[in-house]
Amino acid sequence: MRILITGGAGFIGSHLTDRLMSEGHDVVVMDNLITGNYRNIQRHASNPRFEYIHHNVSNHIHIVGDLDWVIHFASPASPVDYLLLPIETLKVNSLGTHNTLGLALAKKAKYFLASTSEVYGDPELHPQPETYWGNVNPIGPRGVYDEAKRFAEAITMAYHHKHKLDTRIIRIFNCYGPRLRLDDGRVVSNFIGQALTGKPLTIYGEGQQTRSFQFVSDLVEGIRRLMEVEHHLPVNLGNPEEKTVFELATLVKQLTGSQSEIIKKPLPVDDPKRRLPDITKAKQLLGWQPKKDLLEGLKETIEWYRNELAQHK
Ligand code: UDP
Numbered sequence: 001m002r003i004l005i006t007g008g009a010g011f012i013g014s015h016l017t018d019r020l021m022s023e024g025h026d027v028v029v030m031d032n033l034i035t036g037n038y039r040n041i042q043r044h045a046s047n048p049r050f051e052y053i054h055h056n057v058s059n060h061i062h063i064v065g066d067l068d069w070v071i072h073f074a075s076p077a078s079p080v081d082y083l084l085l086p087i088e089t090l091k092v093n094s095l096g097t098h099n100t101l102g103l104a105l106a107k108k109a110k111y112f113l114a115s116t117s118e119v120y121g122d123p124e125l126h127p128q129p130e131t132y133w134g135n136v137n138p139i140g141p142r143g144v145y146d147e148a149k150r151f152a153e154a155i156t157m158a159y160h161h162k163h164k165l166d167t168r169i170i171r172i173f174n175c176y177g178p179r180l181r182l183d184d185g186r187v188v189s190n191f192i193g194q195a196l197t198g199k200p201l202t203i204y205g206e207g208q209q210t211r212s213f214q215f216v217s218d219l220v221e222g223i224r225r226l227m228e229v230e231h232h233l234p235v236n237l238g239n240p241e242e243k244t245v246f247e248l249a250t251l252v253k254q255l256t257g258s259q260s261e262i263i264k265k266p267l268p269v270d271d272p273k274r275r276l277p278d279i280t281k282a283k284q285l286l287g288w289q290p291k292k293d294l295l296e297g298l299k300e301t302i303e304w305y306r307n308e309l310a311q312h313k
Contacts, residue, residue, distance in 0.1 A: 002026040004067050004109075006057045006100060007074030009036035011179050012114070012172070015216050016071070016223060017041055021050060028063065032056040034088060035076045040179050058091040061099050063107070069227070070104040071112040072097060072152075079142065079268065080185025086144040093148030094155075101159045110166040112227065113156045115234060117173040117275055118146045127276035130171070130234050140270040153234060160232050168226050173238025173277045177216030177297065178304035188213065188298075191249055192305050195258035205267030207246030210274045214239035215297035218290040225286040238277030239290045255298055 003020055007013040008029030013036065020027050021044055028051045029041055044050035055061065057074050075092045076082045082089040097113065104111040120128045121136030136146045159165040176188040183189075194201045214237070222237040243251075249262050282288045 001068035002028070002066055003069040003071060004028045004030060004063060004103070005071045005073060006030045006096065007036060007072075007114075009033060009038055009041050009052075010073065010077075011040075011177075011181065012175060012216060012219060013073040014040035014179060015177070015220050016073070017044065019220050019224060021047065025049070027051070028053060028067075030055050030057060030061070031074065034085065035081050035181070035184070037179075037181070057096040057099055058088070059099070061103050063103065067104070067107040067109040069112060070100050070107070070109050072100040073114040075114070076145075077116070078184040078186045079145075082145040083141055089144045090148045093145075093152045097152040097155055101155060101165065105159065105163055105165055110168070110227075111156065111159070112168045112223070113152055113170070115149050115153050115169050115171045116145070117171050117236070117238065117277065118142065119150050119153065119171060120275070121146055122270060122272040123275065126274050127240070127278040128236070129278040130236055130281055137270050141268070142270050157232070166230065167232050169232070169234040170223065170226060171234050171236045171277075172219060173236065173275065174211045174213050175216055175219050176213050177301055179216075180301070182305065182308060187211070187245060187248060188301065189305075191252040192256065192298075192302055195252050195256040195260050196302070196305055196309055198258070198260055200261045200263040201249045201253065202265045203245055203249055203262055204265050204271065206264070207249065208244050209267075209271060210242045210244050210276065211248075212239045212242050212276050213248070213294055213297070214290050215292035215300075218292055222282060222286060222288045225288050229285055231285055235282050235285065236277040236279055237282060237288075238279060239294075240277060240279055241294060242274075242276045243294070251294070251298060252302075255295070256302055
């Protein structure tokens, strides 16, 4: 197959690129590197099956040749990034989704949208099944991401209904692993970076808010399986093991052997209090569930950050 991945130089996009390249497909990565990193895909640069196009998908997209899939993963995705890049975030998930849908239609390609657990906002239902409509503040600081992703889902469903486009939508819950940018501000990268450099681990609020953390290889497996199943409604992909932020900090300290103290900082506005995916659908539809245990995943991620920090000394 020939597959376009927008945001293919990003954290998740580059792991998906690796997977599809290893299966022998032709991959075109399109990225403008505002949050992605070319180093994530450099290993494929000399492969004739690989192509990199530096382009902002919020502008009209032109691709020469056929495509079997358009996979839209381009977007700032950490709360810190999308607060710094609010307009870009709104545009890539609205205009960028429209452009990539139009491209898929023109190429008679299938379409895959990366959506997010943020469509559930600060959920009032726990755990969150796909049927839950969410509790989002449209004008709060996270609205630029949450509402844009909700629009992205709506327009993807509209293209499916109106144009019979063969579409997929996943809602990605917190994901971590190698290549998660050290400075992207998410909790796993922050804690590991802080622990390895002897800085205090910064817990926002009391640290009693919960998340569940899925390792990136599990997510990529779920994506790959959904590509093979014709199902157009959103599918949650996440790890069903709930942890408090405080528990995560303790675990990171333990696994890094760090002497760093844990300090408290103000809780960001609209920070979801609890988040946990109901993955019944993914289990039934895809026979999928996360395999990597948090301890193992964190160890692997810590090793990767150790190398990164050593290289950039
Ligand atoms: N968080 C924290 N310390 C940090 C970074 C994040 O306590 O240095 C908290 C944050 O307030 C949130 C959780 O960790 O409750 C997960 O934050 P992240 O930015 O990773 O993603 P989110 O799940 O909020 O989109």
